[in-house]
Amino acid sequence: MKRIFFICILVWSFCQSYSQNQFSSKVYFSEQIATNINHYKYKIKKAKAANDYPEVARLYKDFINQKLIGSYLDDFNVDCFNRKKNNLGDFEKPLVLLTYADWSGPIQEEIELYNSYVEVLHDKIDFLCLIWGSRKKARRMRKLFHKKTEILYVNELRNRDEHTVRMLKHALGLPTIILTNAEKKIIDIIKPTPTFPNLFQYKFEENFTQAINMIKDSK
Numbered sequence: 429m430k431r432i433f434f435i436c437i438l439v440w441s442f443c444q445s446y447s448q449n450q451f452s453s454k455v456y457f458s459e460q461i462a463t464n465i466n467h468y469k470y471k472i473k474k475a476k477a478a479n480d481y482p483e484v485a486r487l488y489k490d491f492i493n494q495k496l497i498g499s500y501l502d503d504f505n506v507d508c509f510n511r512k513k514n515n516l517g518d519f520e521k522p523l524v525l526l527t528y529a530d531w532s533g534p535i536q537e538e539i540e541l542y543n544s545y546v547e548v549l550h551d552k553i554d555f556l557c558l559i560w561g562s563r564k565k566a567r568r569m570r571k572l573f574h575k576k577t578e579i580l581y582v583n584e585l586r587n588r589d590e591h592t593v594r595m596l597k598h599a600l601g602l603p604t605i606i607l608t609n610a611e612k613k614i615i616d617i618i619k620p621t622p623t624f625p626n627l628f629q630y631k632f633e634e635n636f637t638q639a640i641n642m643i644k645d646s647k
Contacts (some may be wrong), residue, residue, distance in 0.1 A: 429472045429507075457614065458595050461496075464491065468495075472488070492600075499614055500611070500614070501612045503517035506581075507563065508580050509570070510578055513578065516612075521552060521553055522552070524554070525552050525607075526556065526605050527605070528560070542636075545640055549640070551603045555576065558582060559579065561581060600619075602622060605618040609643065628639070
């Protein structure tokens with residue numbers, strides 16, 4: 429009897445250890461930014477000084493693909509026109525998070541493609557547009573988006589998760605699209621406008637469609 433009890437204790441201890449290791453292996457977006465951003469900025473600065481802008485684009489893509497995709501998007505406080513939503517974690521479906529500044533609206537072709545996917549997939553995917561600015565300006569931009577898009581707005585000077593939101597905005601710039609599965613694991617990050625890293629190869633429709641299909645296939 430004692431032997432069986434001892435074996436049970438060993439099995440329980442192993443399961444606990446495995447569970448903790450699994451939990452600790454989850455790497456968050458903010459951690460990857462904090463750990464790697466300075467090294468990335470240093471290389472970008474050198475490439476810009478040499479006027480090697482294709483290298484700037486390559487470094488930017490490498491940073492996203494090697495350091496950010498596969499990490500988990502942090503939960504943080506948001507203001508939402510839907511008063512039942514107060515944090516990013518309140519959205520339980522796979523996620524398409526589009527970010528804009530209140531002074532920089534979307535390109536017409538981009539927003540038409542975005543809205544077409546919202547129309548078809550809003551019951552399976554949460555489509556969010558995060559506006560960096562005031563409620564008043566976010567309300568004005570709200571008219572551009574499909575009615576099933578959740579409009580969020582963040583005043584980074586007053587947000588209680590200031591550290592996280594600053595990294596989200598300033599590390600990648602605006603606009604940016606972040607796509608995750610239901611567990612908030614980042615599947616893809618897209619720059620929708622023809623700026624870095626898209627300046628030399630702008631394929632928004634192809635890249636966005638591919639990322640949406642990856643979300644639909646994710647578990």
